[in-house]
Amino acid sequence: MARNAVNSEGRVAVHDLVKRFGSVAAVDGVSLDVAAGEFVALLGPSGSGKTTILMAIAGFEYPTSGRVEIGGEDVTWAPANKRNLGMVFQRYTLFPHMSVAENIAFPLKMRGIGRVERERRALAALETVRLAGYGERRTNQLSGGQQQRIALARAIVYQPRVLLMDEPLSALDKNLREEMQLEIKHLQQQLGITVVFVTHDQTEAMTMADRVAVLDLGRLQQVGAPRDLYEAPATPFVAGFIGETNFLPGRAVAAAAAGETLAVDLDGGGRVAAVAVDRLAAGAALRLAVRPERVRLAPSAGGLGGTVVEAIYAGVATTLIAELGGERRVRARIAAGTGERNWSDGEAVDVSWRPEDARAFAAGAAG
Ligand SMILES: Nc1ncnc2c1ncn2[C@@H]1O[C@H](COP(=O)(O)OP(=O)(O)OP(=O)(O)O)[C@@H](O)[C@H]1O
Ligand SMILES: [Mg+2]
Structure with missing residues (x-):
């Protein structure tokens, strides 16, 4: 299939999007700008508003307030069939009474494209998803992964400017899911199409997306490249949702501006250094966040002391749990092959x- 030119046609933006269902604010003031040809994942726990945002972009739900733009055009109130978007959902939505080729050609038929052209494009789309030769099969003769590829072929056959996907891989087993993640990402790059991809799986979002938008309770927590989210989470929620994080409560010894290094007195004892994420006043309550793979253990020599209470061997890494006293526990992860000594219980x-x-977050910070 020909590579689509990346132009502003494929830009997607939502501004101050709010969607209420009765008293529930499913989406609570979300603004997000997706560049043409960009792959953005909407990531968040169940009920965080991911599908609702996608439905507002697709035109299957109208917002309570706010705006949706596609290609710079306000489509907030435009019907779904006027938006020219491709969609793939979690459940296979293929027509069981049609062959694979008929399924893929269906959107073209709806658009009044003639038979010969329909067949030519359906075959090209089949090749794109690496299922050439499957055109005559019935959809119930295909595996789950093949069915999702057919759904994908059907979504791209009319060369939409934007592809919206809602958990399209969640019904597949782990190996196939990982394979399809890369396949979809490569296809997106080859076609130059804009993708908004909903998932609650952080690894999937990090693997596939140029940028990830993290949602909680209908609010956008942070948008950024996978590395930025992992290395510099903006809120405790993001720090806890993406990867694993140790949280320790404490207080700022002196005032610090965002980005400054400060001394922290941990609740329960111990003075440590950290970087302030939020501005902190002297004595301000904070939550310190540190990744397990960044925690170092050394023989006791008068530093922040603890006792190893558990060692969990998992092949690729060993997780050690150290008790600091006062119910405080810290996880340290030691990658295999680093030559670090073994630590034992006690x-x-x-x-x-x-x-x-x-990272030190103000104690009142979101999440
Ligand atoms: N049609 C509806 N009527 C009433 N409440 C709804 C409706 N659709 C969604 N909600 C509510 O809005 C909130 C957000 O739902 P949404 O489906 O967008 O979440 P999600 O992030 O896609 O979750 P999941 O990962 O479980 O699919 C939830 O509290 C949900 O119960
Ligand atoms: Mg959903």
């Missing part, structure tokens, strides 16, 4: 990290 250790690896 061993006294010092727990530390580089100041830049610990």
